[in-house]
Amino acid sequence: MKSIYWFRNDLRLKDNLALNYALNNSEHILFIHIDDTQNDKNSSWGFKRRGKHRNIFMLQGLEDLQKDLNAYAHTLNRFVGDPRNIFEGLIKQYKINSVFCEAIFAPEEQEKEKSIKELGVTIHAHFQSSLYMPEHLPFELKDLPDVFTQFRNKIEAEGIVPEEPVVLSERIKEILPISIVKENLFLPIFTEAYVNSSFPISDKKFKGGERNANLYIHHYFKSKYPETYKLTRNNLMGIECSTKFSPWLSLGFISPNQIYKALKEYERKNTANESTYWIFFELLWRDYFRFLFMKYGKKLFYKKGLGLSNNNCQHDEKKFNAWRNGKTPSSFINAGICELNQTGFISNRMRQILASYLVNELACDWRAGAAWFEHQLIDYDVYSNYANWSYIAGVGTDPRGGRHFNVDKQKNTYDPDGSYEKVWKKL
Template identity: 40%
Template sequence: MKTALVWFKTDLRLEDNESLVKAIANSKEIVPVYCFDDSHFETTPYGFKKTGGYRAQFLLESLQDLDANLRKLGSGLLIVKGKPEVELPKIVQEYKIQKVYAKREVAFEEKRTEKMVQDELFKLRCELETCSTSTLYHAEDLPFSIKNIPDVFTNFRKKTEKDAIIRKSFEKPTEIHSPEIPALQLPSLDALGLKKVTIDKRAAIQFKGGESEAIKRLNHYFYETKCLSKYKETRNGMVGADYSSKFSAWLAMGCISPRYIHTEVKKYEKEFGANDSTYWLVFELLWRDFFRFMFKKHQTKFFLYSGIQSEKVNSKSLNEKLLSQWSNGATQSDFINANMIELKNTGFMSNRGRQNVASYFCNELNMDWRVGAAYFEEQLIDYDVCSNWGNWAYLAGVGNDPRDHRWFNIEKQANDYDKKMEYRNLWLK
C-alpha cells in the first residue's frame, strides 16, 4: 500500500469527491494539497486580474473550511504557492508519493497546467489520475461522443434527459489516514497581490466560502424556506437573497457538486412534491454541464474573437472611455449602471443582469466581447471558466445561440424586471 497525493483545485469538498474517495481506497495514506497557482493571480492581456478580491477571499474561506473538515477525519490541508508543475513534484519527493489524484480539466489553460504537472510527475515515476467531478452527467454516460454533442442546448438537453442517467454521488469519507499535516498556512490577500474587499451591505447575499456554508445555503433554500418550490417564478428577480438559489459561487469553487444538489432535489420532491420549479433547478445545472462539454468539444475556440462560429458580426474595437463608463456604471442606461455597480461592490449580479450588461457591451457599445468576459473573470465571486466564456460568446452571437443575433432591448428589460425601480433605487442612490 502506498501514499497518494490529492490535488485539490476547484473541488473543495468532501461530499461527492471521486478523486478523494479513489485515493483513500487505493492508498495507505493520503496527503491533501492545494497549490496557489501564480498564473491565477496575474494580469490578463485584457488588462484585468485573473482573480479579483471577492473570489480570492471566497477561496481562502473555502480552504479554511476544507482544512477544518479534513482535520475532523484525521488529515489536513497542505498549502503551497507557485507553479503546480514545480511545487507538486517537491511534495511527491518529500512524502515518497506514487500517485496523484486530481479533478479533470477541460479548459485550455487548466489542461495545459495539468499536462505540465503530468510530465514532471512522469520523470519521478509518479502517475497522475484524473476524475471527472464537475458535472451532473458524466461525460462517459452521454448519448453521444464529445465531438458529436449538439451545439444547440435544447437538442443536447432533450436527448441527454431521455437517454442518460445521473450517477449516484460519492459518500463523504468517514476517516482519512495521513502523515502529520502541519497547521494550515494560507497566504494573505496582500501576498496574492490583492486588496482586502468588503461585500457591500446592499448585496443580495453575503457569500462565505466553504462546503459547510454551501450545505447551509442548500438547507435554507430547500428545507427552511421551501423557496425551491417557486424557483421558476422568482429566478428572474434582482433584489434579495432568495429569488434564486445563489449556489453558483459554491458550485464554481467546487464546495458543492451538481450531483449532490440533484440528490437533494430528489429528496425534496419526495417530501414536498415535484413541480416545474424543482425541475428548473436541475435544468439550470444542465446548462452548466452543456458549457463544460462544449469546452471539451471546441477547446480554445471559446477564447477567439469569432468564437465557435466562422463569421463575426460586431466590432472588434475597444474604446477605453466606453469601457470605463461600462465597468464603473456610468453609461447612458440607469439599468446597466445599477447592475455594474452591484458587480463592482459585491462580486455578484443576477442572471438577468448579466445578460443585459453583456448584450449592451456587445451591441450598444459594439466592443470586443472578450474584454467584457475578462472583466467578469476578475470581478465575479462565482466565476466559472466554461459558464463565463460560454455565456459571453452566446450573447455576442459567436457561441451556441441558435438564433442569429440576440439583442436585448434594455429599456423593455428594465421595465419588465424592475418595474417599480426597486433594484435601480437600491444601487443608484
C-alpha cells in the same frame, strides 16, 4: 504508494470521486491546494483574474476544508505560485509516485495537468463537476448537439438518471498523512458588510465552505421557494428569487449530484411542478456548457469563437473601461456594474443585460467583459462564464446568432419603479 491529492475547484470531502479514488489507491497522502492566480495579472486586460470577493469566499472555504481534514489528522498544505514548480519540489522531496485531482476541461487548466505529468509522475485527473458524467451521455462527445434543446431532449428521452452522491471513503481514517505545513490561514477581515447583496458573504450563512454549502441547500429545500422558482428567477435583486447555488458549486463546496438528490427529495415530499423542474433545467445548462468545452476546447476562447458569425468588432479600451467602472451613458447599466463590483454577485438577467450592452452597444471584445466577470464574480466558473458570454456575443453555438437586449425594455420590465437603480446608483 505516495500520492498528492490536489484540491482544485472541488473543495469538499463528500461526494468527491477523485478524492476517494486517491484515498483508495494510496498508502501515504499529501493534501494540497495551490493558489496560482493570486499574483497573476490577466495579461490581455490588465487586471487580476480573481478579485477580492471570490478571494474572501475561497479563503473561507479553505479554512473549512482545513478543519475537516484536521478532524481526520490530516493537513491541507497551501501554496501560492506556479503549480509545476511547486509539484517539482514536492515530488522530489517526498518521493511522490502519483498525483490525483479533478480534471478541468479548459485549456490553461489542461496545460497545468500536462506540465505535471511531464515531471514523471502518474496523474489521475477525473472530471467530476457535472451532474451527468460524459460516459453516461447517449452519444459521443464529438456528437454533442450544438443546440441545447436537442441535448436536453436526448438526455430526457433516454431517461438517464444522475449518479447518487458518494460518501467519503473510510480509508481517510487509515491512510498516512504527509503533512508539511502547520499553517495559519490568512482570513480576510471585513471592513464593510455586504449590504443589499443577493449573496452577502459577510453574513455567516453565506461564508464559503462545504459545511455552509450543505446547510444552505438544506434550508433552501426546507422552504417553499423551489415551488415558485420559475416565476421569480429573473428578478434583479433578492436572496430568495433564485437558488443561489452557483457560488457553492463554483468552488466545489457541493456537487450538482448532491443538489439533484435534495431536489428530488423535495419533489417527493412536497410538490413537483414546473418551477422545481426548472431548477433541474438550469443545472442541465450548466452541464451542457461543460460538455461544449470538451467538444470545442480552446476555440471557445477565440474572439470569433467557433467562427460561425462575423465578429469584426474593434475593441475600444475607453468604452470598456467606462463599462467596467459604471460610467456609461446608461444609469441602468451603471447600476448593474455597481452591484457586481461591490458585491461579486448579480442576477442572471443582469448578467445578460450587461454582456449584451458591452457587445452590442459598445461593440467591445466579449472576452474583455468575460475577463471582468471572472475578476469580480464570487461564482466564477470557467465553463459557465465563457460559454454564456460567447452565447450572447453570438460566437458560440446559439442558433439565433447572439442575443441583443433592449436596455430600455429590460429596465421597464425588471425595474419599472427604479428601485434597483436607487440601491445601486453609486460606485
